[in-house]
Amino acid sequence: MSTHLDPDDFEQLRKLLALKRYETPPPGYFESLPRKVMTRVEMTELGIYSTWWEWIVARFDAKPVLACAYGFAVSGLLLLGFRLSQQFEQEVAAGPIQGGPWLAAAPDPLTTPNGILPTSFGFPVGFLTSETVDEGTDLHPAHFNNLRTKQASFALSPR
Amino acid sequence: MIDTAVLTEPVKSTPVVVEERVLVRHAQEGDLRAFDELVRRFQERVYATVYHMTANHEDANDLVQEAFLKAYRALKSFKGDSSFFTWVYRIAVNKTINFLKQRKNRSGMSLNDVDFNAEHDPDLVALVSEKTPRRELGLIELQEKLNAGMQKLSDIHRLVVTLHDVQGLSHEEISKIMDCNTGTVRSRLFYARQQLQGYLADYLK
Numbered sequence: 007m008s009t010h011l012d013p014d015d016f017e018q019l020r021k022l023l024a025l026k027r028y029e030t031p032p033p034g035y036f037e038s039l040p041r042k043v044m045t046r047v048e049m050t051e052l053g054i055y056s057t058w059w060e061w062i063v064a065r066f067d068a069k070p071v072l073a074c075a076y077g078f079a080v081s082g083l084l085l086l087g088f089r090l091s092q093q094f095e096q097e098v099a100a101g102p103i104q105g106g107p108w109l110a111a112a113p114d115p116l117t118t119p120n121g122i123l124p125t126s127f128g129f130p131v132g133f134l135t136s137e138t139v140d141e142g143t144d145l146h147p148a149h150f151n152n153l154r155t156k157q158a159s160f161a162l163s164p165r
Numbered sequence: 166m167i168d169t170a171v172l173t174e175p176v177k178s179t180p181v182v183v184e185e186r187v188l189v190r191h192a193q194e195g196d197l198r199a200f201d202e203l204v205r206r207f208q209e210r211v212y213a214t215v216y217h218m219t220a221n222h223e224d225a226n227d228l229v230q231e232a233f234l235k236a237y238r239a240l241k242s243f244k245g246d247s248s249f250f251t252w253v254y255r256i257a258v259n260k261t262i263n264f265l266k267q268r269k270n271r272s273g274m275s276l277n278d279v280d281f282n283a284e285h286d287p288d289l290v291a292l293v294s295e296k297t298p299r300r301e302l303g304l305i306e307l308q309e310k311l312n313a314g315m316q317k318l319s320d321i322h323r324l325v326v327t328l329h330d331v332q333g334l335s336h337e338e339i340s341k342i343m344d345c346n347t348g349t350v351r352s353r354l355f356y357a358r359q360q361l362q363g364y365l366a367d368y369l370k
Contacts (some may be wrong), residue, residue: 016358016362017363018369019330019358019362019365019369020330020358022307022311022365022368022369023311023326023330023361024330024331025308025311025332026217026308026311026327026331027213029216029217031212031216031222031225031226032222036209036212036224037210038209039204039208039212039226039229039230040201040205040208042230043201043204043230043233043234044197044200044201044204046230046234047197047233047234047237048197049198050234050237075283144334163199
């Protein structure tokens with residue numbers, strides 16, 4: 007094989023090969039190709055981040071400053087929560103909180119026999135009890151047979 | 166967000182590099198508009214190379230889409246050592262070569278795709294009208310013969326001829342795309358041309 011690399015030897019061939027530049031795809035192809043590519047890219051985006059965690063990791067991977075800020079914020083919140091819980095434990099250990107808003111008072115067994123708290127409200131006006139009804143009063147049970155319930159109507163009224 | 170003025174700025178020598186880098190950086194940060202612009206910018210050249218390698222529009226269409234999709238996925242690994250164009254080209258070429266290795270039956274090129282402007286090209290007019298055996302040939306027959314000769318080349322040699330003689334890339338650019346030195350590019354190009362010249366001997370006298 008000849009090793010002579012004279013470009014002029016192939017001048018005719020090069021001209022012929024250059025004609026292949028005229029081979030073009032169907033009209034409008036290059037207008038639609040980017041759209042097809044971007045559709046597949048967007049589908050890939052959705053497919054890659056199948057979980058919210060992966061989505062967050064990917065976002066943080068692209069923005070390290072945001073990741074650091076988020077890390078500091080979460081660490082701060084954790085430290086604050088830890089500190090508050092320590093304070094609360096110290097207060098509880100120091101003594102029972104009287105009248106605290108979040109602690110229900112247990113019934114005193116000495117003042118509340120059977121553990122039943124006394125009611126602090128009275129009966130409504132006209133309510134009959136064994137104390138308000140005289141002996142010999144003729145009492146009858148109430149009847150509810152004549153009560154009718156009205157069915158609700160959900161028909162939409164035309165505008 | 167990309168400045169629209171940057172995207173629509175006329176192509177110049179130095180700003181093109183800057184623009185491309187800006188677009189790549191935005192795309193790396195997840196800006197799909199920037200990547201869309203990169204696709205629009207390089208689609209024709211990437212398509213042409215893949216098309217001349219596969220000799221089939223449908224295959225080229227699939228491979229070009231796959232190449233850009235792979236480029237998007239690997240965008241964060243792009244360090245800017247080479248130009249984005251070279252990097253995408255390399256992805257497309259590797260995909261195409263792998264595809265050709267798997268493909269058994271090669272279909273012929275569709276000559277319906279030849280642009281009508283080819284008929285007015287002075288080189289073509291000279292080739293067809295000279296007093297040689299090819300004077301009897303029309304555009305289609307000459308193109309058929311050339312395409313048949315291209316398909317007889319190995320994938321690597323067809324790639325070199327496509328990139329250099331059809332696409333007009335330099336030896337240096339081809340060496341970066343094919344990940345070899347320029348001497349190898351030159352020798353492959355010489356061998357490929359020699360093969361083609363032998364096949365088209367009757368038409369190139």
